Amino acid sequence: MGAVLAGKILARRIFPTRGLPELRAAIGQILQEVGWERPEAIGVGAPAPMDMRRGLILHAPNLPHWNGVNVVEELRAAFGCPVFLGNDANCAALGELVFGWKAQNFLYVTWSTGIGGGIVAGGEVVWGATGQAGEIGHIPIRPDGPRCRCGKIGCLEALAGGAGLSDRAFELLGERIPAEEIIERAQKGEAPFLNLVEEACKAMGQALAIAAELLEPEMIILGGGFTASWGFLGPKVVAALNSLSRVQPKVELTKLGDDVGLLGAAALPLHFPRL
């Protein structure tokens, strides 16, 4: 969370997402820190199914305190300014459009514990009918594959997300190993981990190829924790992408690092779609 003015982050705060009272308090502290009486506007990027038009978080499996909360009404009442809600990965794509690579046609992918995505086409974010577009983590690429935490079968996230990778290792070895360690041990050439990581990279490359054929983006931009190991993962992903897609967009890492989501949420009030 942060205070942003004309694309510059004036103050920021990272805190565990609990309920509304904690969020209101944190916004209050940030305002004090930068000496603002109230914000011009608030943009919220949330990793949850939502009704963007109504400003409502629908059911947030990872954020139980936010179930059914109308973030827009609550924060508008508390801070007396316009409030806008969007999907976090779509906000990141908006951040990249406004402050980062500024391409007119691209796919943004967060590769982390989960996998999120945002699409920009013709210089506009593709939000979808209610704000749920871009869910590349939940495209079904292995109908006979493992079950995803979302309940469906064979989602990209189940194969290549950090949690999914950890689940796959557990099935294989009966041991809970974090994704970072799986990648590290794969890099050292330990066979079961190398296989898992190569499978994950193939799945990611296939998903990017699918998106490339559907969207013909100029580029694909990646962010999220896995990009820390991009030197190891990137060539595997790009090889799979290029073998499965006729469209071969360039693949780059975000220009905005961990700030991409924050900057995107800050841009949301000026770029909110007519839904």
Add this chain to the structure above:
Amino acid sequence: MGAVLAGKILARRIFPTRGLPELRAAIGQILQEVGWERPEAIGVGAPAPMDMRRGLILHAPNLPHWNGVNVVEELRAAFGCPVFLGNDANCAALGELVFGWKAQNFLYVTWSTGIGGGIVAGGEVVWGATGQAGEIGHIPIRPDGPRCRCGKIGCLEALAGGAGLSDRAFELLGERIPAEEIIERAQKGEAPFLNLVEEACKAMGQALAIAAELLEPEMIILGGGFTASWGFLGPKVVAALNSLSRVQPKVELTKLGDDVGLLGAAALPLHFPRL
């Protein structure tokens, strides 16, 4: 091909696509038929890779006479009016947007010998960086599947397009059987054909689920020859879609029948994107 005024088709002509001279002659005949000296504008929908910005057909595997032809310059020189070139399935999506279902977020799919697609997001066609977006027929959904006529492995079209279905039957039975007959014999319950058609419908449903998670469309609209058997195929496709996607758009047939592409091409001059 046809003459269109304010969404009404005044005259039309169906003829085998040969080279430019034949096309120019056919346009001349249509103009005579409707008594126009020259058209206000010409929109061309072509089933080929293209550079939409330059008006150039790149390499047309099924249309060898059009390889490297700059349709826009040639027709502008011949008829003295603005000319616009777009992908045929993207034009069909535009037709559906302007004259058909008029939804703001949808996927249009032509299911025929090949499989084409067009995307509308936020009331605008997603053309892609150079006009190649929407290629749902070539999304790789079975990396270990059959080779597609495009050269890649496991494209939707190789599994569910008419030519692909016919290829699959040939591999199985050593006999060339047209897709129409395969569907007919599947409907009568003949086992190898029923299996092939069920596989095709599952593949189509999976591809639609992928597009639904990526784009969150309000609806998916289908056109093309396979829709003649929609009563048989539709329930199988929709069952696969709904089991693999959290987003469950309604699925409908085009409102414009075989005219969807013609009407879309006619709308192209007024809806051509800034690329």
